[in-house]
Amino acid sequence: MQFSTLLTHLSGGENQPLFLGDDPELKAAAALDQASQGDLSFLEPGNALLAALAETSASALLLPPDPELHAKATERGIAWISLKNPRLGFAEALEQLYPKSPLPCGIHPTAVVDATAVLAEGVHVGALVVIGANSRIGAGCILHPAVVIYPDVEIGPGCELHSHAVLHPGSRLAEECVVHSHAVIGSEGFGFVPTASGWRKMPQTGLVLLEEGVEVGCGSTIDRPAVGETRIGAGSKIDNLVQVGHGVVIGKNCAIAAQVGIAGGAKLGNGVILAGQVGVANRAVIGDGAIASSKSGIHGEVAAGEVVSGYPAIPNRLWLRCSAVFSKLPDMARNLRQLNQSN
Numbered sequence: 001m002q003f004s005t006l007l008t009h010l011s012g013g014e015n016q017p018l019f020l021g022d023d024p025e026l027k028a029a030a031a032l033d034q035a036s037q038g039d040l041s042f043l044e045p046g047n048a049l050l051a052a053l054a055e056t057s058a059s060a061l062l063l064p065p066d067p068e069l070h071a072k073a074t075e076r077g078i079a080w081i082s083l084k085n086p087r088l089g090f091a092e093a094l095e096q097l098y099p100k101s102p103l104p105c106g107i108h109p110t111a112v113v114d115a116t117a118v119l120a121e122g123v124h125v126g127a128l129v130v131i132g133a134n135s136r137i138g139a140g141c142i143l144h145p146a147v148v149i150y151p152d153v154e155i156g157p158g159c160e161l162h163s164h165a166v167l168h169p170g171s172r173l174a175e176e177c178v179v180h181s182h183a184v185i186g187s188e189g190f191g192f193v194p195t196a197s198g199w200r201k202m203p204q205t206g207l208v209l210l211e212e213g214v215e216v217g218c219g220s221t222i223d224r225p226a227v228g229e230t231r232i233g234a235g236s237k238i239d240n241l242v243q244v245g246h247g248v249v250i251g252k253n254c255a256i257a258a259q260v261g262i263a264g265g266a267k268l269g270n271g272v273i274l275a276g277q278v279g280v281a282n283r284a285v286i287g288d289g290a291i292a293s294s295k296s297g298i299h300g301e302v303a304a305g306e307v308v309s310g311y312p313a314i315p316n317r318l319w320l321r322c323s324a325v326f327s328k329l330p331d332m333a334r335n336l337r338q339l340n341q342s343n
Contacts, residue, residue: 189246
């Protein structure tokens, strides 16, 4: 694809400063330090950009609005366009350079589909898929090989379920959701009642609701509650190996990174970001736009827009001050002992 053709598919690409040079033909995309002739790459604002630009072999670049970078790329003869959000442009470019191959509509002969299940038009059902009784699959859905759909599952139009994804009874997916391999939606929540003779299982009869555009990564689990619902808000993205407990409510457009654990009944507002290995305690409440850095432990309430770190989580600025002291604690303790002995 010619660079000039690619530009027509980029949002924010019209009327922006650009240098076409020889209008290179692009065959692939690559990271800046790994790009070669025929590759597209991009830069974001940050340190050492000029040095990186001076060394890349990319044929075309998506650059931030920086005249110095523009001049350097032009000097090197690299075609470029200036975008306010080069990373977004790169994502759009990848869709053009690596288009998905459409899958044929129909049901593979090895699939097992219950007679009471309802499949809309344009559905692709791969090999060894199982679809249980009274489940409904929306138009244009893609079910890759070995997906298991239990009875009483509803999947909206345009969803994609990757190989070995499992949806348990009571799972409800709105349109355009993506569930990756080995993710489990609607598994029984961890509900047990202590008795004199041991643990009594609490039946899990509620619903798990994924609103439109939710994406669930490989190996993640979203639990079904005893009653009521577990809900993931529209546009939220869940990374690999995330545990979402029963009765959790996650707002819209949240980002949950790998190995996060969210205990039952917790509530997350809209636009919340949880970095890797964050732990959220039972019934904790996190306000809109809050951010928790990696390995934070949230036990209570986090205000809207707050950035927290540490275990237990405290405001990030306070955590940075505390962490700067940690390495000095042995010396401080020794000095304190000496001071006490001298008194």
